[in-house]
Amino acid sequence: MRITRVRTHRVVLPLRETFVTALRRTDVVETLIVEVETDDGVIGLGEASQVWQVTGESMDGARACIEGPLSAVVIGRDPEDLQAVLRDVRGAVVGNTSAKAAVDVALHDLLARSRGLPLFRMLGGAVAAVETDVTLSVGDPDHLAASASARVSEGFRTLKVKVAADERQALRGIMAVRDAVGPDIAVRLDANQAWTDKQAIRVIGDLEDAGAGVEFVEQPVLARDVSALERVTRAVHTPVMADEAVFGIADLVEIIHRRAVDMINVKLAKCAGIAVATTLLDLARECGLGTIVGSMMESPVGVAASASVAAAHGTTAVSDLDAAWWIRGVSAALGYEAGSVVVSARPGLGIESIEELERVG
Template identity: 55%
Template sequence: MTIREIRTHRLVAPLRMPFVTALARLTTVSTVVVEIVDDDGRSGFGEAPEVWTVTGSSLASAEACISEVVRPLLVGRLAEDLIANCRSVSAAVVGNESAKAAVDVALHDLAARRLGVPLSHLLGGTRLTVPTDVTVSAGDADGLADSAKQRVGEGYRVLKIKVGTDAAGDVARVAAVRATVGPDVEIRLDANQGWTPREAVRVIRALEEAGTGVTFVEQPVHHRDLDGLAWVSDRVDTPIMADEAVFGVADLVEVIRRRVADMVNVKLAKCGGLGPARTLLDLANAQRMGTMVGSMLETEIGIGAAASLVAAYGTSVVSDLDAVWWLARGAVTGGMRYEGATVVLPNAPGLGVTDLAPAVEEIA
């Protein structure tokens, strides 16, 4: 059975509220959905989110990569040759990790559908549920505390607080959240590269002295400043997680070699798909690094794929899979859903997505 057609669709979905980090303020999810169709008319889906400030990927660049390189490469090939097809796509173009991840996921989704099993089962797991944290956008102390209280009221027990916009006020912001949610809720921080190394050490030490109980801090300094990241890690007790500093295997090898972080955040749109993500998790586990699977702002397609990976492989901490919570409404028909702080994967072939929202624009 061969790959008959590859289509791309633009999807722009509104958020329920602004998503604010040290890097950007977003009000929509913008993504390119890839649809790979076989001779039987089955479709596998993947997505390439537009993330200018992290991956540099845009809707136009993802579409160009898929239409000009991937489509001529894959159309007519056997759909059953999953690994060979994924390797060919990865080798065919430099960079463009989001586009390659979208194709990788779509190929895996199609393979799972052909076998009639959920994607997590294709990846070697049996679970259909995984826990998630929830992100609290950057803001003032009162706003953060109010948002955190609401999320805890909805059943979330792990909060990811966005900091890094103002180092001078970050200690007060985190302290306000801790005072509001009490001692039994996990608080983790994501600075999104917003601090200098000296600011990071000052803030983290102050949080330690204040007894805020922060479990780890994600990407405190610029992603290229591995010396600065190591300098921070050496001077604080709180574990440090690398995110934007690690896209692929070479990046993680360097982080491990230089001992600059204790943990790593693996994202499909950074590394190029499920295959590379599994390699990163295996490498981190072999080196006894903490692991988490995260995402960009994505739809049920991207989060379903990431959650399927976690369901099959596991991570050392609760993963960051709340992106669909931020959508004002569902972007597709079918796929993953939430029950409180749990991602529920459908007991259906592949990702379980049956249709795209009627407002998507086809770019094929």
């Protein structure tokens, strides 16, 4: 079996409602799907999500990277020689983590399909369902409270509240969510780099004093400012999580060395795919850091891959895999039931074709 062709497809999927964070707002998932095909007709799918504010990659840039240097290192190769091919993919270009992740996932999907196994089983998982949080977009307290109540009524037991730079609004929003859902629902906070360290310490301290019961605070300060992350972590009791601050292994090693956070969020688009993601999860766990697996605003391709990693390797807290829930439409390969994302039992990611994916929207 040899890889003979690599193709890319631009896909736009409408969201059920506007998604708003401190970094951006969007009404669609705009993404690049890659197909890797072998000489016997087996096709694997992967995804390069376009999130300018996190990875810095554009759709056109990812396409050029995939169709150029990444294709050059995989065409003619045997996908059974997976780890060697993936090493060459990671070494082919600098950066471009989403593009690398797309090829990495497509190769994993292809191999799982050729073996007749769901990807989560090929990775060592036994259960197709992974509990996930659901995100509440940045909004006023009344909107957040109503959204929180609606999501709990749909079966979600963990809420991820997006907040912006306004400290007072953040406090009021979190307290409105807590009042709306009561003490038994987990509430976590994601600032997406919106605060300075002093702001973060004030807000988190006020939430602690108010008894808000926040599970953790994700990326409160700028990703590049590890010293600020460290100062926040040392000043508060609530666990602090790194997201944008940890792309790859070198980032995690620095975080561990400095004990800058309590937890990390591992995302395939940041770390260049499944191979590195599993290393990050193992290293964090061995060094006493909490873990979740997260997703960008991605299609069922990216979410199914991330959910397969979470199912196989486990995490210390509920993962963040609600991205496909936001998409208007239903995927045959991926569903949400009682607060969990459920991946298909079909081979690979369970998504048969680009056409099946486009029907979701």
